[in-house]
Amino acid sequence: MEYNEKGVSIVPSEFKKEIFEEARKDFRYEEYVRGCLNCGVCTGGCPPHRFFDFSPRIVLQNMKSKDPELIWTMMDEYIWACFQCFTCAMICPFLNSPGGIIAILREIAVRRGFESARKVLKPYSRVLLKLTAYGNQLSPDMIQPDFFPDWGPTIGYASTDLAVKRKAIPMPTLQVTNLAWDVAPETMKELYEIFDESGVFKIIESVDPSLYEIIQDIVDDVRSS
Amino acid sequence: MDIEIANRLGLANIKSDYIHAAGRKLEDIHEHLLELEAKGEVKVIHVKDENKPIEADTLLGWKKKIPTNKLWHHKSCGQCGNIPGYPVSLLWFMNQMGLEYVDERNQTSCTAWNYHGSGTSNPVGLAAVAVRNWHRAYELGLFPLFHCATTFGDYKEMRNMLVEYKELRDEVRRIMHKIGRELVIPEYIVHYSEWVHVMRFEIAKLKKYDLSNVIATVHPACHTYKMIPEDCIYDKDIYAGKRTAVSTGVALALGAQVADYSTWYDCCGFGFRHILTEREASRSFVMDRKIRPMVREAHSDVCLTQDTGCTTTLDKNQWIGKAMGYTEQVPVMADVMFAALACGADVYKIVQLQWHTTDWRPLCEKIGIDWKKSEEEYNAYLEELKSGGKTVNLYEYPKN
Numbered sequence: 334m335e336y337n338e339k340g341v342s343i344v345p346s347e348f349k350k351e352i353f354e355e356a357r358k359d360f361r362y363e364e365y366v367r368g369c370l371n372c373g374v375c376t377g378g379c380p381p382h383r384f385f386d387f388s389p390r391i392v393l394q395n396m397k398s399k400d401p402e403l404i405w406t407m408m409d410e411y412i413w414a415c416f417q418c419f420t421c422a423m424i425c426p427f428l429n430s431p432g433g434i435i436a437i438l439r440e441i442a443v444r445r446g447f448e449s450a451r452k453v454l455k456p457y458s459r460v461l462l463k464l465t466a467y468g469n470q471l472s473p474d475m476i477q478p479d480f481f482p483d484w485g486p487t488i489g490y491a492s493t494d495l496a497v498k499r500k501a502i503p504m505p506t507l508q509v510t511n512l513a514w515d516v517a518p519e520t521m522k523e524l525y526e527i528f529d530e531s532g533v534f535k536i537i538e539s540v541d542p543s544l545y546e547i548i549q550d551i552v553d554d555v556r557s558s
Numbered sequence: 559m560d561i562e563i564a565n566r567l568g569l570a571n572i573k574s575d576y577i578h579a580a581g582r583k584l585e586d587i588h589e590h591l592l593e594l595e596a597k598g599e600v601k602v603i604h605v606k607d608e609n610k611p612i613e614a615d616t617l618l619g620w621k622k623k624i625p626t627n628k629l630w631h632h633k634s635c636g637q638c639g640n641i642p643g644y645p646v647s648l649l650w651f652m653n654q655m656g657l658e659y660v661d662e663r664n665q666t667s668c669t670a671w672n673y674h675g676s677g678t679s680n681p682v683g684l685a686a687v688a689v690r691n692w693h694r695a696y697e698l699g700l701f702p703l704f705h706c707a708t709t710f711g712d713y714k715e716m717r718n719m720l721v722e723y724k725e726l727r728d729e730v731r732r733i734m735h736k737i738g739r740e741l742v743i744p745e746y747i748v749h750y751s752e753w754v755h756v757m758r759f760e761i762a763k764l765k766k767y768d769l770s771n772v773i774a775t776v777h778p779a780c781h782t783y784k785m786i787p788e789d790c791i792y793d794k795d796i797y798a799g800k801r802t803a804v805s806t807g808v809a810l811a812l813g814a815q816v817a818d819y820s821t822w823y824d825c826c827g828f829g830f831r832h833i834l835t836e837r838e839a840s841r842s843f844v845m846d847r848k849i850r851p852m853v854r855e856a857h858s859d860v861c862l863t864q865d866t867g868c869t870t871t872l873d874k875n876q877w878i879g880k881a882m883g884y885t886e887q888v889p890v891m892a893d894v895m896f897a898a899l900a901c902g903a904d905v906y907k908i909v910q911l912q913w914h915t916t917d918w919r920p921l922c923e924k925i926g927i928d929w930k931k932s933e934e935e936y937n938a939y940l941e942e943l944k945s946g947g948k949t950v951n952l953y954e955y956p957k958n
Contacts, residue, residue: 360723361681380825383847384839416832417674418780418825419711423787439677454676456835461676464635469667471639483837485877487915491640497943501936502642503907503952504649506633506661513639517663523690523737524666530733531683540678 342405349401352408352445356396356437365433366396375421375431387414389421389431396434404438412438413453446539458544465537466551468516468524473499473509521555570776570806570816573795584788586620590721591743599727600720603696603744612756614791615799622746622791624756625703630695631661634706635671636866643891643910644869645705647898648750649952650908651757654764654901659703662955664694668704670712671867675830681719685726686733688716693739703748707865710749711785717747718786749782751804751864752791754894758811766902767925769814774896775858775888776805776816777848777872779865780825805864805893812900817856821847827875828867841875845884849876853886860921861890876916889918905929906936907950 337343356362375389376382382389395403415435422430442450454461464470476491491498495510506514528534538545595602605611609625616622629652637644645661652659669687673679692713695702704710720727720743731741754761783790783802793803796810801822809816827843829836849872852858863869873890891899895909903909905927911918912933922929943949 360725361719378823380827380843380847381829381839384842413831416825416827416829418829419784420780420823420825423784436674436677440680443677450677453831453835454678457676457831460834461672461678464667464669464672469638470635470669470671473639476640481874483841483878484874485915487877488874490912494940494944497940499642500943500949501907501940502646502910503950504642504646504661505949505951505953505955506663507638507642507645508949513635513637513667514633514665515663516666520664520666523739524687526737527683527686527690527733530736531680531686531729533679533683536678536680 342402344405346401349405352441353399353401353404355441356404356434359437361433361437365430365437366393367429368427369393369397369429370427372426374424374426375429378420378424380418380420381414381416385414387411389415392431392434393429408438408442408447409449410453412442413449440536443540444536450540454540458541461537461541462544462548463512465528465533466521466548466555467512468521469513472512474511518555518558525552525556569818570797570810571795573798584618587718587721587789588620588745591717591745594721601696601740601742603692603701603742605701605745609701614752614756615793617788617790617792620788622748622752622789624746624748624752625701626753626757627657628700629657629659629703629753630698630700631659632665632668632691632695632702632704632706632709633661634709634866635667636870637705640913641866641869641892641910642913643895643898643908644866646908646910646952647892647894647903648705648754650898650903651754651761651764651894651901653952655757655760659953660698660700660955661953665691668706668709668712670708671706671830673712674708675834681716681726682729682733684712685716685720685730688713689720689730689734689741689743690737690739692744693734693742695744696740696742701748702744703750703753705750705866707749707751707779707781708867710747711781714747714786714789717743747789749804749864751782751893754897755791755804755807758808761808761897761901762811762813764901765812767900767927769812769900769925772814772921772924773817773857773859774809774814774862775819775852775856775860776809776822776862776893777826777864777868778802778805778822779863779868782864805862808893808897809862812897814896814900817858819851819855819858821851824848826863826868826871828871830867833867833871837875840871841878844872844875845879845882845886848872849879849888850884850886853888858888859924860896860918861888862893862896863890864893873914873916887916889914889916889921891918899925899927904935905932907932907939912936 611623796803
């Protein structure tokens with residue numbers, strides 16, 4: 334993240350310190366960061382550790398070092414490797430939660446609109462739009478062969494006659510194609526109020542301003558309906 | 559290989575008189591919740607007699623009341639979007655048993671899949687969404703039943719945070735007042751798999767097919783038993799109380815064989831973000847760490863799941879394994895869908911296996927289910943609907 338031609342970080346130390354303090358002030362921090370024997374059981378059981386340069390033991394040790402430089406090194410792609418399965422928290426003898434720390438650090442990365450967060454989340458924007466604008470996350474019409482060619486030839490089942498196939502599902506709430514279930518507009522309005530008041534919309538604006546504009550257009554339409 | 563499989567088949571049935579929970583001296587949040595209620599700090603959605611509760615043990619031996627009637631269905635984004643037979647099978651069982659419930663449009667996503675994938679929320683946002691949905695069940699006089707394991711994990715976490723942090727309660731209460739709602743918290747956070755577990759012997763009474771030659775492998779969902787692990791059902795008669803009992807319990811009650819495999823504890827590879835935007839990680843994990851061990855070690859006929867993301871990830875990512883020369887395949891479905899099949903629910907109209915990608919027909923044939931007849935009837939039903947025919951629903955929700 335922002336290095337000079339010699340590979341040295343050009344981000345001011347004060348800023349890195351500020352990021353660490355922001356994490357440490359989070360009300361969950363004390364619960365997630367406890368004692369650590371460096372036993373490594375968290376990393377031994379960590380699923381993404383098998384495929385990525387990612388170790389929950391390192392996450393915890395870096396936090397315990399209180400060294401802003403070390404914590405800063407994780408704010409790039411590192412924190413986005415975590416699967417958020419919480420295997421680490423389940424098996425830690427000291428009840429630490431490296432997965433919980435990752436959640437705090439990710440929140441900071443998106444709240445501050447870090448370039449690395451923007452880059453990682455760019456392909457995710459379709460899902461973010463669906464959830465924040467309509468109230469549920471995955472719609473049947475998103476499951477198309479163009480997007481999921483690696484899911485095999487039968488994935489095209491949802492491409493043809495989708496409306497009638499959804500109508501044949503014997504739950505009226507599910508008989509729609511553009512939402513997982515049919516969310517009432519009044520319910521969406523309550524969700525928008527929650528997103529406004531809790532700062533969720535602001536977070537999205539920080540990390541993806543153009544997506545935020547699209548979402549707000551839909552929100553305005555629903556609110557005025 | 560026969561000896562190895564015989565050994566593996568025995569594990570699910572091991573009994574123990576002991577619970578080993580070394581180091582986990584946690585406080586029971588349930589008692590603190592009731593204290594807050596007594597002080598007038600929060601309202602609690604209690605499990606009442608009319609909910610016909612059945613008690614179960616959790617990891618530390620605490621008791622958890624699982625309501626079985628008068629339920630408010632809190633649906634799952636991924637289930638409704640792409641595994642519709644998941645919620646339909648659950649409602650089908652409730653209809654078979656004459657139980658009361660509501661499924662309606664007045665529900666939002668828990669938003670936790672998004673949070674764990676993208677970080678674009680915070681504890682206030684997550685807790686406010688949770689309380690909003692809890693309050694909807696409360697105002698209808700019903701107990702909420704959560705379909706998704708990520709909802710279950712997130713809502714357990716939000717319940718604990720709301721009980722522990724006054725500042726969070728105050729902030730969520732303020733937001734609830736803005737939308738005309740109150741701060742309410744359910745006495746227990748209950749996952750549908752817990753309902754299936756405590757109802758397993760009632761479910762087994764409906765059984766239509768012999769499953770004794772079916773070998774099932776269970777994939778326990780991380781957000782069921784790894785998030786707030788102390789609030790998850792364990793049974794000393796299933797895996798000797800060393801693993802969560804849900805899903806395995808109903809498979810055993812139905813007479814299927816439950817086989818062990820070495821990577822049972824691994825996640826499915828969903829990753830929340832990875833399944834959508836870094837799929838090579840998800841699919842490698844699926845084949846190398848889950849499907850191949852299930853097939854090669856246990857000769858599994860079916861993989862049973864208890865969550866949305868796991869079902870999708872494990873089902874959808876097998877075909878691509880052929881690119882690596884992997885030939886192992888196993889059909890994937892939720893415990894409740896497998897149970898519905900065993901109890902005679904229609905393969906297409908109820909269990910809706912047509913939306914799954916890994917071939918499930920050999921499993922049906924092994925059980926003795928005539929899926930071809932079911933397919934013909936379903937296709938005829940689609941034609942009827944195309945010509946303006948009326949839908950046959952399990953439930954009609956109030957239009958207003």
